[in-house]
Amino acid sequence: MGELVGAVGEAVAVAIAAGAATVPVSASMLRAAVATDPTHPRATTIIGELSIHSAEFRRLWARHDVKETVHGRKPFRHPRVGDITLDWDTYPLPGNPGPFLLVYTAEPGTPDAERLQLLASLHATRSRRPAPADDTATRA
Structure with a gap:
């Protein structure tokens, strides 16, 4: 699971940095990726880092949207x-x-x-x- 979470988390971070319209979809894909093990250390680290650095990510994460794209x-x-x-x-x-x-x-x-x-x-x-x-x- 770590590789998937890392790849999706990186995509979310890049989208946030670019101000991309793909941020909501990327955040919901990350939620789908961590659904199997939400306490996985890599998942919690990535989600924590994104939450610290992006108010937009915090808002989207709080919506609990899940999208398996x-x-x-x-x-x-x-x-x-x-x-x-x-x-x-x-x-x-x-x-x-x-x-x-x-x-x-x-x-x-x-x-x-x-x-x-x-x-x-x-x-x-x-x-x-x-x-x-x-x-x-x-x-x-």
Whole structure:
């Protein structure tokens, strides 16, 4: 459960920091994520931190809205490719409590798809760089 709570909690924090309209949905998703174990140490830490730093989160948390969302749209701001909005879907995996696969996609032919492809290319290029040579053998 810790990974799910951490991921959703991070999404809530980012949304709050950006003043995003997604904060209410993110807060209700966090409530759904912690429903299986509301006293989990990671859950209480994340909820406590968000409550301390955001009056909006405190107000939303007090509403007790629960929303188990399986798809949506999420805006990102990446330092190398700029603003990009991606669709996301979750797919359940075997296990209890429910691990899931989170998949981000962009509509083909859109500027978001082009930015996502650019991001993939930048990552692939960075991953293919040769490792620095170990010159300890030549120093002997």
